[in-house]
Amino acid sequence: MGSCAVDGGCPSDYVAVAISSVSMILLLMRSLLPFLIHKVPHVKGSGFWLSAIQVFASFNLLVSIVVSLRFLKFERRHRWQSCYIWEAWIEGPLGFGLLLSCRIAQAYQLYFIFVKRRLPPIRTFVFLPLILLPWIAAATLIHTRRRLNVRCHMKTLWIIPATCLHAFYVIPLVGYTAAIRHIEFRFHEVKDLWRGILVAAASVAIWVAAYILNEIHEDIAWLQVSSRFVLLITTSVFVLIFFSISSSQPLLSQISLRKREPREVVTMGRALGIPDSGLLLERGPNPLVDPNEALDKLLENKRFRQSFMAFADSCLAGENVHFYEEVHELGKIPLDDPVRRIYMTRYIIQKYIVAGAPMEVNISHQTRQGILCTTDLAHPNLFKDAMHELLQLMTMNLAKDYWSSMFFMELKEEISMRQDGQELEHFEGRNFSPRLSFVENSDDPFHPENASKVSTFDSHDSTLR
Amino acid sequence: MLSVAFHTMGLLCSRHQHHDEAEIEENTQAAEIERRIEQESKAEKHIQKLLLLGAGESGKSTLFKQARLRPIKLLFQTGFDEAELRSYISVIHANVYQTIKILHDGSKELAQNEADSSKYVLSLENKDIGEKLSDIGGRLDYPRLTKELAQEIETLWNDAAIQETYSRGNELQIPDSAHYFMENLQRLSDMNYVPTKEDVLYARVRTTGVVEIQFSPVGENKKSGEVYRLFDVGGQRNERRKWIHLFEGVSAVIFCAAISEYDQMLFEDENKNRMLETRELFEWVLKQPCFEKTSFMLFLNKFDIFEEKVLKVPLNVCEWFKDYQPVSSGKQEIEHAYEFVKKKFEEVYFQCTAPTRVDRVFKIYRTTALDQKVVKKTFKLVDETLRRRNLFEAGLL
Numbered sequence: 001m002g003s004c005a006v007d008g009g010c011p012s013d014y015v016a017v018a019i020s021s022v023s024m025i026l027l028l029m030r031s032l033l034p035f036l037i038h039k040v041p042h043v044k045g046s047g048f049w050l051s052a053i054q055v056f057a058s059f060n061l062l063v064s065i066v067v068s069l070r071f072l073k074f075e076r077r078h079r080w081q082s083c084y085i086w087e088a089w090i091e092g093p094l095g096f097g098l099l100l101s102c103r104i105a106q107a108y109q110l111y112f113i114f115v116k117r118r119l120p121p122i123r124t125f126v127f128l129p130l131i132l133l134p135w136i137a138a139a140t141l142i143h144t145r146r147r148l149n150v151r152c153h154m155k156t157l158w159i160i161p162a163t164c165l166h167a168f169y170v171i172p173l174v175g176y177t178a179a180i181r182h183i184e185f186r187f188h189e190v191k192d193l194w195r196g197i198l199v200a201a202a203s204v205a206i207w208v209a210a211y212i213l214n215e216i217h218e219d220i221a222w223l224q225v226s227s228r229f230v231l232l233i234t235t236s237v238f239v240l241i242f243f244s245i246s247s248s249q250p251l252l253s254q255i256s257l258r259k260r261e262p263r264e265v266v267t268m269g270r271a272l273g274i275p276d277s278g279l280l281l282e283r284g285p286n287p288l289v290d291p292n293e294a295l296d297k298l299l300e301n302k303r304f305r306q307s308f309m310a311f312a313d314s315c316l317a318g319e320n321v322h323f324y325e326e327v328h329e330l331g332k333i334p335l336d337d338p339v340r341r342i343y344m345t346r347y348i349i350q351k352y353i354v355a356g357a358p359m360e361v362n363i364s365h366q367t368r369q370g371i372l373c374t375t376d377l378a379h380p381n382l383f384k385d386a387m388h389e390l391l392q393l394m395t396m397n398l399a400k401d402y403w404s405s406m407f408f409m410e411l412k413e414e415i416s417m418r419q420d421g422q423e424l425e426h427f428e429g430r431n432f433s434p435r436l437s438f439v440e441n442s443d444d445p446f447h448p449e450n451a452s453k454v455s456t457f458d459s460h461d462s463t464l465r
Numbered sequence: 466m467l468s469v470a471f472h473t474m475g476l477l478c479s480r481h482q483h484h485d486e487a488e489i490e491e492n493t494q495a496a497e498i499e500r501r502i503e504q505e506s507k508a509e510k511h512i513q514k515l516l517l518l519g520a521g522e523s524g525k526s527t528l529f530k531q532a533r534l535r536p537i538k539l540l541f542q543t544g545f546d547e548a549e550l551r552s553y554i555s556v557i558h559a560n561v562y563q564t565i566k567i568l569h570d571g572s573k574e575l576a577q578n579e580a581d582s583s584k585y586v587l588s589l590e591n592k593d594i595g596e597k598l599s600d601i602g603g604r605l606d607y608p609r610l611t612k613e614l615a616q617e618i619e620t621l622w623n624d625a626a627i628q629e630t631y632s633r634g635n636e637l638q639i640p641d642s643a644h645y646f647m648e649n650l651q652r653l654s655d656m657n658y659v660p661t662k663e664d665v666l667y668a669r670v671r672t673t674g675v676v677e678i679q680f681s682p683v684g685e686n687k688k689s690g691e692v693y694r695l696f697d698v699g700g701q702r703n704e705r706r707k708w709i710h711l712f713e714g715v716s717a718v719i720f721c722a723a724i725s726e727y728d729q730m731l732f733e734d735e736n737k738n739r740m741l742e743t744r745e746l747f748e749w750v751l752k753q754p755c756f757e758k759t760s761f762m763l764f765l766n767k768f769d770i771f772e773e774k775v776l777k778v779p780l781n782v783c784e785w786f787k788d789y790q791p792v793s794s795g796k797q798e799i800e801h802a803y804e805f806v807k808k809k810f811e812e813v814y815f816q817c818t819a820p821t822r823v824d825r826v827f828k829i830y831r832t833t834a835l836d837q838k839v840v841k842k843t844f845k846l847v848d849e850t851l852r853r854r855n856l857f858e859a860g861l862l
Contacts, residue, residue, distance in 0.1 A: 294606050316707040317674025355734075360703035362673050364638065365735040391605055396556055396670045435676050 008070035023236035058239035061095035097135035107176035519721035521700035566602025615654035725770035760826035
């Protein structure tokens with residue numbers, strides 16, 4: 001017992017390492033679940049990266065404890081097992097510090113978006129390193145002043161500031177979470193944050209006790225072994241419960257919870273409970289679609305919108321119509337429900353407005369800046385200018401080609417057949433668009449789940465090739 | 466081809482060969498000729514995929530319109546008949562309203578922010594007209610351009626403040642066709658107005674997504690089976706992520722660069738200079754792995770605007786051209802400036818072309834996409850280059 005307390009390799013150590021490995025695997029599964037099982041496309045932006053960094057920091061924290069407290073027995077000491085790397089750097093700025101900083105960044109984002117109703121003034125990739133600075137400073141101090149002994153334990157006097165730094169980081173988390181506690185979030189953001197705070201506080205308390213015992217009483221073997229066992233187990237449980245993706249990716253966390261309906265693609269509109277939109281005039285003698293009518297009036301009709309969207313998607317201009325639809329859905333959320341409005345607004349901004357967004361729309365610089373720098377995310381006319389520009393773009397550039405396309409012919413046939421009460425014909429192999437003769441959709445951002453080909457002029461093509 | 470024929474004839478006419486040997490050799494030669502004829506006709510009937518690439522407002526769609534206006538045999542689509550010309554009336558009227566709105570709002574902004582604000586303030590009698598036209602320009606549904614409205618727009622256009630604002634046009638997003646449409650307002654507002662081909666070429670619409678036409682150029686050899694598929698795309702940043710879908714099997718890229726835009730900022734990012742953006746885009750396109758064997762035709766476009774501008778606004782306002790030194794004036798200076806810009810683009814081409822790709826075709830053309838004669842000539846040159854390359858690839862040259 002005596003030697004394994006110093007060199008590592010006690011049975012309890014192996015048990016603790018096994019448990020921490022299991023918790024790490026469970027953590028990875030939880031974070032990857034929505035992406036793998038429900039085939040949600042990779043989402044860009046700080047939301048995804050914050051979750052990824054949390055997983056990375058959790059891993060660092062666990063491994064740093066395993067190595068620095070000598071859970072595993074190695075034949076000889078290697079250079080990479082240096083105390084300073086693990087105890088000072090990986091446990092601190094790259095482990096616990098990074099983990100809590102991520103949650104603080106998430107709470108900060110939520111605070112600005114839902115309380116201040118504007119996009120956070122400091123970008124996350126600037127904010128995160130900023131709040132990590134105290135950790136980096138502390139690690140540098142410990143490293144340069146050589147405050148760790150051979151067994152990676154700190155001098156007694158230094159334990160207090162080190163512990164304070166750990167506890168100190170829970171305070172801003174509490175502060176931001178308290179500021180947003182009155183918001184009725186649609187997803188589990190606040191609940192997750194409080195849970196994280198509770199777990200962090202409890203863990204810090206247990207760590208302090210175990211750590212102090214481990215550091216101070218270096219000579220008592222059973223105390224060493226048992227205290228480090230408790231330390232590792234607590235950390236394993238902490239990282240698992242602390243992790244959450246709802247604060248940064250509410251839609252994804254919603255998807256991961258809906259295990260019963262794996263095939264249903266959850267849109268933000270559905271997740272927020274916005275009912276399906278659009279008139280559907282199935283009866284009546286008046287023609288459903290009149291090319292002379294203004295496009296914005298026509299697009300209010302769901303069937304027309306679907307047909308126009310299919311046409312636009314076929315010539316790689318679909319983002320305009322998708323944007324119209326989602327802004328239309330936003331318009332259905334009542335003004336006295338700012339929380340839902342803000343969710344939808346934020347989602348639309350990340351998907352359509354931000355530079356490099358997956359379905360970025362073609363709008364002017366001024367319009368884009370107007371949206372990104374707004375002081376009220378719940379404002380009813382936030383997307384008015386963008387909508388205006390895109391409707392003009394669609395009217396002048398897309399609409400003309402649509403009227404002479406097969407998509408419109410199909411729509412007309414469908415309407416007239418419905419009016420006559422007949423069955424619809426199946427229009428396979430006649431997808432004609434004056435815009436494109438051959439579109440291959442295998443890498444289509446608009447239809448990631450199917451690799452369909454829309455080919456036209458098949459009979460003509462065969463004579464030419 | 467001809468040399469093969471002569472050689473064959475020589476062989477066939479020869480009498481001094483041994484019968485058996487001659488027969489075997491004859492058959493081999495005949496098979497060889499057959500194979501080469503087949504290859505050549507296949508090369509001629511080859512469908513060539515051409516892409517029009519370039520930054521926003523570089524002239525891609527105007528060239529595309531020119532391709533449709535030319536007397537060429539269009540496959541599956543119609544050229545510009547009267548109905549199509551008429552369909553541009555709403556676009557042209559929209560351009561007029563949008564232009565006057567940008568000018569009016571621009572003058573207000575300059576009047577607020579500039580130190581010397583008085584010269585951007587509209588005269589008293591034109592203020593109401595200005596507000597009314599700005600309001601119309603902000604609508605989705607524009608009214609038809611009547612004589613009265615045209616008169617009001619002309620009055621506003623002639624206001625000193627608006628002319629001052631127009632001279633600062635590079636800081637605002639004023640379309641290049643502004644002057645042309647403003648000078649032709651009376652004709653455009655006529656009751657029976659039918660746009661001319663020139664009007665259609667000047668009409669400005671941002672392209673979103675991808676448009677394609679297939680055509681067969683009519684040349685001296687009318688039996689030519691050459692078919693071109695020409696693709697037009699949007700040039701703004703958000704549109705460029707769609708380009709990748711078109712990059713397979715491209716015979717030639719026609720890259721449009723508007724050389725008159727060296728003092729203007731992007732529509733989608735007013736902090737970025739258009740010429741610098743074009744350079745970066747050109748570099749990106751050149752480095753694409755799909756374009757290893759693709760011919761590059763660089764169209765240095767908007768030469769007409771460049772000619773006028775370069776004598777008033779020095780080239781070195783653009784960071785890329787900061788080492789430019791003017792040498793003279795007038796026509797000589799224009800030519801000197803043009804050669805400088807051309808050399809800069811050539812430098813970029815050779816910097817971004819790996820040694821393995823050095824044999825791909827690269828040609829630079831000076832164009833004004835609005836000029837029907839110039840474009841017709843340029844397309845002909847492009848056609849010749851591509852045919853020659855085609856035959857070369859098939860091993861016939």
